[in-house]
Amino acid sequence: MDPDVSTWNILIVDDDPDSLGVAHQFLTFLGAKVTIAPDGAKALEILAALAPTFILLDLSMPELDGWEVFKQVRANPATASIPVIALTAHAMKEDAERVKAAGFDGYITKPYILTSLLDNIKRVLAEAASRPAPPPPETPKSSNGAGHSHSELTHESR
């Protein structure tokens, strides 16, 4: 159990059941409340009723993909201030730049070391907490480093 983690209410969006399974089991074990969505539409549906602490969002999904979900989350004032962390197997250098440019709060590449996932989430939340007001939509996070930090296992890290 992690005292911080037990306060978290997390929405995990991923079309791969194993990706969902690993993150779900790990974070639940640490005491977090986890809601899972197997696709983008389901995620938005859940978000209409749920205000999660943050969202772990896969990017490549059929139908409504992570990019579109992110756009709609930011566009909706009710969800605009929720931190969104991209959790993706897109680990090329160009992907990292694209995620950063889109304005995600964090970027973690699969496969990841579980403990670094935790560290990254904490850093993103600390970052979000220090922000006075919710940022306007589509505004990319400036060079704070935490916004695009990612797993040590990813050779693309820089």
Added chain:
Amino acid sequence: MTIRLASLASLLMLAVTVALTLITVQREQATFRADTEAEADLLLDTLIRTTRDQLYRRDIDELDEITDIVANDETVLQVSIFDERGFLLAQSDLPSPVLAAEADSLGAMLVEREGDTPYLSWEAGQLVAGRPLIIGSRAYGAIALTVSTAPLEQQIQQTTTQAVLIAAVAIVIAIVLNFLAARRITGPLRQLTYAANLMSAGDLSVRVSPSSKDEVGQLSRTFDEMAASIQRRETELRELNESLEQQVQARTAELRQQNEELIVARQRAEEATQLKSQFLANISHELRTPLNAIMGYTQLMLMGIPVELPAVQKEQVQRIMKSSETLLGLINNLLDLAKIEAGRTELVNKSFHLREWIAATTRPLEVLAHEKQIEFAVSVDDHLPAVIVSDAERLRQIVVNLVSNAVKFTDQGSVTVWLEKLSGEPPRWSISIQDTGIGIPSHAQDFIFEEFRQADGTTTRQHGGTGLGLAIARNLARIMNGVIRVKSKVGEGSTFTVELPLVVAEVADARPPVI
């Protein structure tokens, strides 16, 4: 010009003809007069001798008969015989006897005449000739003749007519000659002039085609040859021109086609590169997704989520984790190599603090070295600038690959990294990594930079690693215009040296790199 010349020639011809005619007529006249006078004289002489006795005897009848006989001649118009006083005794056209009452003026003048020459007098186209009859020194009478000049007139007429005819013929001949001359000389010359004008106006097909063999013909033939030669040369030039133009057009078309082919080829190459990088991105994504599941569940098991594993199984699962990490490293390296070879690696050259960069790069490697109880040292040449321009991330990859290798193949001793400025132009610098490891046999030093090649086929299993680190380092150095060299001795260790162009940052306050 030619007409004037011809007219002049005709006039000259006419004048000559007229002059000749006049001279001829005059000469004819003179000759005729002389002839007539000689004839008359001869006749007188004969008459004198014939009538001598009769005159002496005054036989009038006989004298009259003689005058009639003599006057029978066409040319003799009248014959008169006078007595010693000049009285007419007989005359050819008077009946006998003539009874003259007084002396005839002609007869009186004749009997008084002395000397041997006859009296000759031309009167109105007639010749009057007379002579006295002298016996001893006394004149017994005289005889006079009147001779017609009609034959003379006739002959003059005839001569004049002949002369006029000759002149006319001459003029006709002159005209014909003139015409012929014009045809033979001025005609061809005019034709030549016309042809030359045509030719200068651009008609090179014009020919004079002379028929004569004289100088003008020769000139015309030469002209024709010249025209033919010019035309031939012009034709050759035009053909050459056309051929050149065709060649240019063909070459242009060829070039255009090559250009289009090049554009298509470039598009294909770009598409291929695009497809290749898309393929690489997809491969990366598709490999990572299941690996995430493997490594995720493996970690959960190791963490005892949801239940602790028995110790023996935990060890097995740790081996799964280790292999998964190796697999991930292999995937990353392969993708790196593929990206470099697909030309997808673009250098991001920025200025950075060299000393801070090498410290940050080697920090995690130092940890690895210390884990193996190996000494680790980094030194930087004072001659190197504080801030340089390069691709810090690619440089980091090279150093990490080389230093990890050094640590991997060294079981005791040290790994030393040093950066130094090289002498010479253009400025270069080097990163050297020296270890006291197992070393590389000289025969292997050539191929260790090739993919999946380690010095010994067994070393991969013994020392781990993907066999791609040096290949990646070499390829990265190459795209940064650098080279990697190796010096090694089996059992003593190896030194890898990366030589790179040195670009000093112009901005002094370059920010340290974010690693």
